[in-house]
Amino acid sequence: METTTILIIDDEKAVLESLAAYLDDCGYRTLTARNGREGLEIFARQGADLVLVDLRMPDVDGIEVLTQVKAVSPATPTIVVSGTGVIEDAVSALHQGAWDFLLKPIQDFSVLAHAVASSLERARLLRENREYQHRLERMVAERTAELEQANVHLHQINERLRGIVETTRALAFCTDVAQFGKLLLEEFAKHMLAAGGSLYMAEKEGLRLIHSLDPGHAGTFIPFPLPRGSVFEQVMADKQPVLIKEISRHTDLNSSGWRGYRDGSALVFPLPDESGRMAGVVSLHSKSSPPFMEQDREVGMILASYSREALRAVRASKSLRENERRFRDILDTIQTGIFVVDVASFEILYANPAAAKMVGAPIDAIVGHNCNEALCQRVQDCRSLKLFGRGVDLAERVLRTFDGHEVPVLKSVSRTVLQGRECILESFIDLSEQKHIQAEKAQLERQLRQAQKMEALGTLAGGIAHDFNNILSAVLGYAQLGLRDLADTSHPLHAKLNAIFHAGQRAKDLVAQILAFSRRQEKVRAPLTIGPIIKEVTKMLGSSLPAEIMVQSDIRAQRSVLADATEIHQVVMNLCTNAYHAMEGHGGTLDIVLEEVDLDHVGKSLDVDLLPGEYVKMTVSDTGCGISPAIIDRIFEPYFTTKSKAKGTGLGLAVAHGIVKGHLGAISVSSQVGRGTQFSVYLPVVEETETPDLTVPQALPQGTESVLLVDDERVLVEIEQQMLEGLxxxxxxxxGGPAALETFRQSPERFDLVITDLDMPGLSGVQLAEALAGVRSGIPIILCTGFSEGFDKKKGKLLGIRQVLMKPITVEDLARAVREALND
Structure with missing residues (x-):
């Protein structure tokens, strides 16, 4: 028995030697070549029963070797061994005639042995088949008797028709175009006894190869327009099959876009779709004798006609699968939860990922289960689904997840029929974020309304302060002038005038508090003892609170803190007001305790975040209703309140917390429901510096300079004039400003100082200062005002404004300001 020869071509020496050694051991005779050119030379000289070639080689690569081997010896099997692992390489190799494709490195050489043996066996069978076919054709040709020919002819017709019926049944089971095209071409070839052929399907840009009986021969794509005069062009234009009994005699035919066939006979059939448009072409080729005949053409037309309906079904099936896949992709990616429930059984037939995520359970825990178990306990009114009509129900609902959380959703319910089952399609849109945004918007609107109220309050406070301070200026001024004129301190009027003066001072402080609260006065922090503020607040509360509420204070601390008196007063008032509201209607005790604590020793046990050191601690406690643990962490949030709109805005505790934090302190709260609440405020102690004894009368600075005094109220002019003349x-x-400007213009050098009110009709204090500077630059000016908001101090300094006095003005304030302005 002759030894089988295998030619191995590879540019890697180690691979070449290992393959040769293994195949030698398998009993084959091997020839080796280090590159494609050398391999082709060996093949040309010695030939080979099988060629094993690497795909990627320098100079002449594996594709070229496949092409030339196929051109010289189409029956010689070729196997590609490549290390790239790229699918395009495999496809290209198979199109160029490779019988098999193996990946390097070959881990199991039995795979190689199997590929070699299979390829050799296939070559043997093809060779025997061709020989058998030749013998069969000779036998048929030898049958000369007309009767025998007629019987054979009739038998062949019957068999072909029977085969066409079987073929159409088989085509009906195809699910895609590739499967349909392969089966149809093979059935055409079988019925026509064709040795080769190709099937092309029409696309927008050209004809696409679906299947070929001789791979590598037909082009994969033929672009439109097809070459004029070509067979494919004739078939597509005429929609009729073309029979060519002897290709070599038809020299007038043009190529259809690929090399085509040069001899033998050919049959090309059109494949119309259900609308009559050309869906593709089938090309068959035979080199055997007899060539294709008219009978083959007629049988092929029958088969092509039957395949039309099968092609329509395949395309419809493909379109349906694509639509289903597209629909499922949409359902799997949208954020809307979807459930499909069978109306009769309440079985959940489908749930998309968004629905599973929404209820907090895997899909397999939902689908296939009864909605009463898996869903209806979490969706309101599920049982009412049977009551819905054929339309769509849309409403907001609450979806309860598997872990018990409630999710606001927009739920829609509609009826549909799926696979013959009446179903309910439910969709859920999560409204959590929308609800959150709506809540935030409502909160911002409340804050805006509150801010607008505060702004209006500030504007009102400024106007009140201006008018009230003018009134207080008269009260305090005349009181001081009366005290100055009444030399006898034992006189009964002296005590009364002194009481008027101190009452005016308290009114002055009250105006300052109003301005500070409305942010219309700058806060001034200075060493402050809190005890007097607490006494003032408790005194006021004692006369204003109901008799059933007892107010007690215990002042143990005398050390100072660095603070703004108005803000500390506000903190005390806010905490006491909160305590009063907690006891309103039931009575109780409001306690205020002021003491000193050293956080170096007790800070670790306190619920406050403070640095170690000495602090003044103020505790405000009540015996009211207490605060629920569920909300105690939120009581310092702005606008959070449990009171009615008539009793609270939600700002009291938030403002107190902000003030205390701004003073580098802390505020804590403890409460028991039904027993009361305790707020503790910690403020750092400030080291006190020596201050002059204000109880010792201080000599007021005096002078003899000339002063121009201006105000729009005559009474204030008279009071301040008497104060200055007394000095x-x-x-x-x-x-009035216009009269003052005219007086100054008459003798500008006469005056050493100008004192003017800020807010005056006709000509304001600032406008007057500008006009005076135009007459005589550098004239010192003192500006008096009930509040200084909107006044530009830098601009005022450029106009010569040396001092700004806040009304109401006392003799002491006026004396110091005048002297400082003149001495500046």
């Missing part, structure tokens, strides 16, 4: 100054009092 030794020469005063010219004028009512």
């Amino acid at each position: 030794g100054y020469h005063v010219t009092g004028v009512v």
Whole structure:
């Protein structure tokens, strides 16, 4: 028995030697070549029963070797061994005639042995088949008797028709175009006894190869327009089959876009779709004798006609699968939860990932289960689904997840029929984020309304402060002038005038608090003892709170803190007001305790975040209703309140918390429901510096300079003029800005100082200062005002404004300001 020869071509020496050694051991005779050119030379000289070739080689690569081997010896099997692992390489190799494709490195050489043996066996069978076919054709040709020919012919017709019926049944089971095209071409070839052929399907840009009986021969794509005069062009244009009994005699035919066939006979059939448009072409080729005949053409037309309906079904099936896949992709990616429930059994037939995520359970825990178990306990009114009509129900509902959380959803319910089952399609849109945004918007709107109220309050406070301070200026001024004129301190009027003066001072402080609260006055922090503020608040509360509420205070601390008196007063008032509201209607005790604590020793046990050191601690406690643990962490949030709109805005505790934090302190709360609440405020102690004894009368600075005094209220001009004249100054009092400007213009060098009110009709204090500077630059000016908001101090300094006095003005304030302005 002759030894089988295998030619191995590879540019890697180790691979070449290992393959040769293994195949030698398998009993084959091997020839080796280090590159494609050398391999082709060996093949040309010695030939081979099988060629094993690497795909990627320098100079002449594996594709070229496949092409030339196929051209020289189409029956010689070729196997590609490649290390790239790229699918395009495999496809290209198979199109160029490779019989098999193996990946390097070959881990199991038995795979190689199997591929070699299979390829050799296939070559043997093809060779025997061709020989058998030749013998059969000779036998048929030898049958000369007309009767025998007629019988054979009739038998062949019957068999072909029977085969066409079987073929159409088989085509009906195809699910895609590739499967349909392969089966149809093979059935055509079987019925026509064709040795080769190809099937092309029409696309928008050209004809696409679906299947070929001789791979590598037909082009994979033929672009439109097809070459004029080609067979494919004729078939597509005429929609009729073309029979060519002897290709070599038809020299007038043009190529259809690929090399085509040069001899033998050919049959090309059109494949119309259900609408009559050309869906593709089938090309068959035979080199055997007899060539294709008219009978083959007629049988092929029958088969092509039957395949039309099968092609329509395949395309419809493909379209249905694509639609199903597209629909499922949409359902799997949308954020809307979808459930499909059988109306009769309440079985959940489908749930998309969004629905599973929404209820907090895997899909397999939902689908296939009864909705009463898996879903209806979490969806309101599920049982009412049977009551819905054929339309769509849309409403907001609450979806309860598997772990018990409630999710606001927009739920829609509609009826549909799926696979013959009446179903309910439920969709859920999560409204959590929308609800959160709506809540935030409502909160911002409440804050905006509150801010607008505060802004209106501030504007009102400024106007009140201006008018009230003018009134207080008269009260305090005349009180001081009366005390000055009444030398006898034992006189009964002296005590009364002194009481008027101190009452005016308290009114002055009250205006300052109003302005500070409305942010219309700058806060001034200075060493402050809190005890007097607590006494003032408790005194006021004692006369204003109901008799059933007892107010007690215990002042143990005398050390100072660095604070703004108005803000500390506000903190005390807010905490006491909160305590009063907690006891309103039931009575109780409000306790205020002020003491000193050293956080170096007790800080670790306190629920406050403070640095170690000495602090003044103020505790405000009540015996009211207490605060629920569920909300106690939120009581310092702005606008959070449990009171009615008439009793609270939600700002009291938030403002107190902000003030205390701003003073580098802390505030804590403890409460028991039904027993009361305790707030503790910690403020750091400030080291006190020596201050002058204000109880010792201080000599007021005096002078003899000439002063121009201006105000729009005559009573204030008279009071301040008497104050200044009592200090030794020469005063010219004028009512109104225009009159003052005219007086100054008459003798500008006469005056050493100008004192003017800020807010005056006709000509304001700032406008007057500008006009005076135009007459005589550098004239010192003192500006008096009930509140200084909107006043530009830098601009005022450029106009010569040396001092700004806040009304109401006392003799002491006026004396110091005048002297400082003149001495500046």
